[in-house]
Amino acid sequence: MTFQAARCCTLFLLLLLSWACGQTSNTDGDRPSCQRCDLQLSCNCSHSGFRHVPTVTDRALRLDLSFNNITTITEDDLTDHSRLIALDLHGNSLASIHPSAFGSLWSLEELDLSDNQLTVLNHRWFSELGALQQLNLLNNPYRRLGSPLFDGLVRLRVLEFGGPVLEELKTADLRGVTQLDRLTVRANNLISYEPGALSFIWPLGQVTLSLRGPLLTNTALASAVLGDVSYPETPLTLEDFHLIGSQSAQAFRSSAQKRIRQLTFRNFSTSDESIVDMLEVIDGVPVTNLILEDLTLTGEGRWENASWTDHRSIDEFLLRNVVILDVFLFTSFIQLKFLLTYPRKVSVINSQVYVMPCLTSQLLVNLQYLDLSDNLLSDMTLTESLCDQKPTLMELRVLNVSGNPLKSLSTISRQVTKLTKLTHLDISRSGFSAMPSHCSWPFTLRYLNISRAKLSKVTDCLPTTLEVLDLSNNNLKDFRVILPSLRELHLSGNKFLRFPDGRLFQNLQMLEIQSNTLNLFGGSDLQFYKRLENLQAGQNKFVCSCDFVGFLQLLLKGGGDVVLTDKEDSYRCDSPLYLQGESVSRVHLSIIVCHQVLFVSVSCGVALLLASLVCVLLWRLHVFWYLKMIWAWLKAKRSSQQRQRRRNDEGSEALISFDAFVSYSERDASWVENFLVPELEGTNDSSSQQPLTLCLHKRDFLPGKWIMDNIMNSIERSRRTVFVLSENFVQSDWCRYELDFSHFWLFDARGDAAILILLEPLSKDDIPKRFYKLRRLMSSNTYLKWPEEEERREEFWRSLRCALSGDE
Ligand SMILES: *[C@@H]1O[C@H](CO)[C@@H](O)[C@H](O)[C@H]1NC(C)=O
Ligand SMILES: *[C@@H]1O[C@H](CO)[C@@H](O)[C@H](O)[C@H]1NC(C)=O
Ligand SMILES: *[C@@H]1O[C@H](CO)[C@@H](O)[C@H](O)[C@H]1NC(C)=O
Ligand SMILES: *[C@@H]1O[C@H](CO)[C@@H](O)[C@H](O)[C@H]1NC(C)=O
């Protein structure tokens, strides 16, 4: 029993442990995560060495996992991604995918599984992908497609499959695929093809086939495949093969019979004989476009054996990246007269052409479009190709000699003047370093491209008929040529510090001025561009000032006549330093930064206003007065204490020298001098009383001493203090308050020492509130009233004397 219980317990523990472990390994800790998603929810997790599908936000719309080292996709790796539109797993080492790995990708429209290690394809992968439009299964080592893979993919429009070991294609393999815009089949080693396997797809857009093995060894098989995908409206491209010997070309008979019109051969090698064979096979077939790219030719251009064939329907003839092994044996195109008189469009691009002889040019009588870009034409050989003064290529509309080592703008302008129908001239990526002051051009010229040259100045050489002018990637600093018809101007990659004057281009609708040295721009730069609709000015070193940020954000929001059509992210601040690299659309400058002057003046104004308000308030509340009084009082008190101490040291008693100190307003001086003093000091003869000594500030203050000290001193040396109250006393000026205040401290110390005389009727309410002590005294009725009537004055004097001489 116990043993059983122990086992049970261990089992339980183990279960618990494994559950815990399972939890951690299933959580995101084990799976790497990728956070490189942009604003459009497009996540670029490529080239990151991931070994497992990383966790990505489930809001992602596009997920690029290409070029990682992912080997398997489990059932759970892609759950929660029901919003995903595109999934790219190109270039991993995928060998296994769980049957329901894509089960929740209901929105998926593009799936790329190319360049992996899938040996078997499983139809269950695709069973839930009802929205899928593009599927790429190229370059995986599967031998066959297997059971019908694409049955449920009703929206499929682009299908690419095949790889190095694809061996067989059966009719059932492509069941359900009915209509495609693009089909790519890589079947270089196809051994078995069930006729008709690809024939049910229609309408069929662009088809690209690689059939190297069959074309060399099994022409019948190649012919069957080609026949099944050839239609007049379907451009057909053959890739990666050799067209050698007399057999290869025969495979194209089935296509020729279907009267294909557009034929492209890419990355192939061939010989004179095979070309003659090919020309014979398509004899009389209304091929309009013949495009040969990445061609290696072993031969001398001896194709005259096919000169009887009919190719009058040829419209476009394009050769790109042609390598002629024996280039010096290659005589001329003279024998190709039967080919060259028909096409309207000829391009020989990047094929080391150093001259097109005038004789050849004269064969091209129908030519409207000539592209000789990326070759070795010089000023001299181009003059030969255009037959110098002789009329030639009179139908030419477009001439492209971009990417040739041309040096003289005046030579080319002279040479093209006679092309009286020329509208487009592309002389970009050449060595022009100077622009002559005057040039001649055909009157029809509307488009001129001189980008990627070395121009540092523009002159009146530019034709005024231009509608589109590309001068990007030069060394231009300004632009002063009037071009009244110009609609499009490209000035990116130059050194402009500001916009050219808009008045030069009355009709300009589009301006490109990216990657220059603009610091900022604003409404004033654009105001003369009356018809501008479309502006691209990103990738400049912007100074994010308030005006600029405001203006640009307005433009980005669409609040203007002009629309910024380049990416929002290409407008970034270069300065100030703290905003460097920030996208202008996301910059928020505070009011303080943007309205500095206003801010400072407003805040100063407010501070000033507050300060004056406080001052007024303090003044209204007499705070200054109180402060001044307190200060004076403290000072006086101190000197009084000092005097007291001195007296104590000397042992002398407080010296009382006066009977009364009289405090009065200067305006009441006449009363004091005419009535009070004579009466009390006995200078009045009529008085029979014993004279008293009075202290009057006018008379008894020691000159030279501080007035406060004098007051304190006088009060201390007087037995009583007499206040002569009147309107004047109360309203007496500011400096009198000082005196008044200093009196009042006495009331505390010697409350009864004060005697109030009321010179005129004075109500308590007439006295300002801050003289609260005086008000208190008045309300306690201990004051003497100076009578108006003569007969009652005797009584007044008596009372006063009585009060003065009363015991303390
Ligand atoms: C994704 O990033 C890689 C480098 O990590 C880059 O090469 C690739 O161009 C990017 N793809 C896209 C679509 O931006
Ligand atoms: C990914 O695989 C390649 C080739 O298999 C290898 O060279 C490379 O080192 C691997 N990278 C990482 C990060 O494992
Ligand atoms: C061109 O074709 C050859 C085989 O003929 C192939 O090996 C090579 O990879 C191809 N090149 C390109 C760029 O596809
Ligand atoms: C042209 O045809 C003749 C006779 O059929 C043949 O002898 C000659 O070799 C051919 N020339 C080329 C370049 O194929």
Ligand SMILES: *[C@@H]1O[C@H](CO)[C@@H](O)[C@H](O)[C@H]1NC(C)=O
């Ligand atoms: C001229 O050729 C270049 C390079 O092939 C191409 O980029 C340009 O668009 C062409 N110009 C015109 C006007 O077709």
Ligand SMILES: *[C@@H]1O[C@H](CO)[C@@H](O)[C@H](O)[C@H]1NC(C)=O
């Ligand atoms: C001018 O030529 C350059 C280089 O060939 C090309 O990239 C550009 O698109 C052309 N400009 C216009 C406006 O077509």
